[in-house]
Each structure stands twice: as C-alpha cells, then as structure tokens.
Amino acid sequence: MLGPVILAASRSDRMRRLVSAAPVTKQVVDRFIPGETVDEIVPIIEDLTAKGLELTMDVVGEDITTPAQAEAARDAYLELIDRLKGLELGTRAEMSVKLSMFGQALPGGHELALANVRPVVEAAAAIGTTVTLDAEDHTTLDSMFAIHEELRREFPGTGCVIQAYLFRTEADAHRLAANGSRVRIVKGAYKEPAEVAYQDKAEIDKAYVRVMRILMEGSGYPMIGSHDPRLISIAQELAHRAGRKLDEYEFQMLYGIRSDEHLRLAAEGHRMRVYTAYGTDWYGYFMRRLAEKPANLRFFLRSMVSKG
Numbered sequence: 001m002l003g004p005v006i007l008a009a010s011r012s013d014r015m016r017r018l019v020s021a022a023p024v025t026k027q028v029v030d031r032f033i034p035g036e037t038v039d040e041i042v043p044i045i046e047d048l049t050a051k052g053l054e055l056t057m058d059v060v061g062e063d064i065t066t067p068a069q070a071e072a073a074r075d076a077y078l079e080l081i082d083r084l085k086g087l088e089l090g091t092r093a094e095m096s097v098k099l100s101m102f103g104q105a106l107p108g109g110h111e112l113a114l115a116n117v118r119p120v121v122e123a124a125a126a127i128g129t130t131v132t133l134d135a136e137d138h139t140t141l142d143s144m145f146a147i148h149e150e151l152r153r154e155f156p157g158t159g160c161v162i163q164a165y166l167f168r169t170e171a172d173a174h175r176l177a178a179n180g181s182r183v184r185i186v187k188g189a190y191k192e193p194a195e196v197a198y199q200d201k202a203e204i205d206k207a208y209v210r211v212m213r214i215l216m217e218g219s220g221y222p223m224i225g226s227h228d229p230r231l232i233s234i235a236q237e238l239a240h241r242a243g244r245k246l247d248e249y250e251f252q253m254l255y256g257i258r259s260d261e262h263l264r265l266a267a268e269g270h271r272m273r274v275y276t277a278y279g280t281d282w283y284g285y286f287m288r289r290l291a292e293k294p295a296n297l298r299f300f301l302r303s304m305v306s307k308g
Helices: 002-009 013-021 025-032 038-050 067-087 109-126 138-154 169-178 201-217 229-241 259-267 283-292 294-307
Strands: 054-059 093-097 131-133 159-163 182-186 221-225 250-254 271-278
Touching: 038 054, 038 067, 038 271, 054 067, 067 093, 067 109, 093 109, 109 131, 109 138, 131 138, 138 159, 159 169, 159 221, 169 182, 169 201, 182 201, 201 221, 201 229, 221 229, 229 259, 250 259, 259 271
Parallel strands: 054 093, 054 271, 093 131, 131 159, 159 182, 182 221, 221 250, 250 271
Antiparallel strands: none
C-alpha cells in the first residue's frame, strides 16, 4: 500500500527537501549509496571484486532538464570508465545507465540520448566491459529498446532491463531471448497504471517466473535481478532444466541489501553482480529502494526514530 505513496514522494520537491534535511538521512542513505565521487567509490569496487563479486555501476541522477546536464551525466560515466581502466577488471565491473540521464525526456530526446550514451558504450568496450540500459517507466521503453537495438549492431554485449510487472514484458522477453541479448529481469519499481501493469504482488511474482523461463530457455544471457530467496531458487532450477552452466547466467542484487547472500551465491560458483550506485543526486534512487520493499522503509524509519 505504501509503495505508490513513496514513489509519488520521489517526484516531490517538497519531500526531497524534507528527507534531505533530516539529520539521519545521510547515515541511512550510505547503506544503499556508498559514495558520492569516483574517488570514494573505487575502494568499494576493489573490496567487492576482491571478495569474488562483480559489479554494475550506476551514477545516480535522473531529473535532467537541460542538454548541458545530459552531457555532464555522459562525462561522469566517462570519468568512471577512465578509472576502471586502471583496475583491469573487464566485465567484472560494468555500467548501468538510465537514458533519462542522457536527455531522453528533452526535446529531440531519443536522438540526444543515443548521441550521449554511444560514447559511454564505446569507452566501456575499449576497456573490455559492457553497458546495460536500465528500464524506466513504460512511456520510455520503446525509445530504450530502439537505442538498445541500435547500439547492439556495433556493441552486441550491450544489455537491457525488462520489468516483470508490465503486461508487454513476456513479448519483449521472447524477442530479446531469441536475439541473444544480455537481459536483466526485475519486478519493476515505477508507479504504473493498471492498464499496463500488474498491481498484485502475487501476479507480479508469477509473471517474473514466466519471464525467467523464457530467458533461461532462450539464446541470450539472463541476469536475475532479485533479492527474493524463492525466486532465486526457482531461477537455479530453471537454469538447470535449460542445461545452463553457472557462467551462462548471473544474479544481481543491490548494494546494501542481503550482502551475506551475495557472498553465499558467489561462493557456490554463481556469477553474483552487485548493483552499486554513487553520486550526489541520490534522492530518486533512494526513494525507489524504500518503495520496493517494506523492510527498507522500516529500516529507514527505525533509524530516524533512534537517531532523530
């Protein structure tokens, strides 16, 4: 019930000011976002990869209102890639990008986003790694998938994200699985209307399993984005039935959530990638983490009560 309320708050300037001003906020945000600069995040990358984990890096910030801001987002990723080059991690550290950061919602946004993201994908390929295009609300997806298809012509390792709660996703999964893409499946974290998305948690979980089966039985590379122990177990069973080896799919979880499970899966030989966000414009990302799972909200509220 609280999820839609929190998602609405993620777009509220007034709530942004209130949450940002709360004395305890930074301490709680640090659980999910371990740094604001490249210098702060590099030691995190080194620590996690030393433990056998892989990463996908997200420079947070989505509310782009000018082409200059979109170019600044591009340059932030290029700075990250320049630092990753010296670490020589290859695909153990990839990037996740939201096309909204690259100007997708601005006038001429499709072409602008493509022009800004292409140098990031090129630079990532030059150091032996990849980029995944994150899914956002349903109105942006046709543009995202078109940009994904365009980039894959030259950089076939470019990945994309699909969201189980959308009615369209099974059809998207069939198309992408047949095309050999890298595809991350998540439940979905945006407020979507009943006309386009399942609203009931049980229905979303069922859709998630159906989409996982499509991906596991296809010719692509599935990336299972979930913290749900039941769905993780089902994913392992579906992979086994499809005859997939442990390096032919991977799990992805958010930094700061179920960290012990990250290490357990890696110890079992699974590819376990940690979605690690950093940057100063953390508010929208943080609020979606609260909306996704009641336990995250309880953690935040307990911290505010105990430290307020």
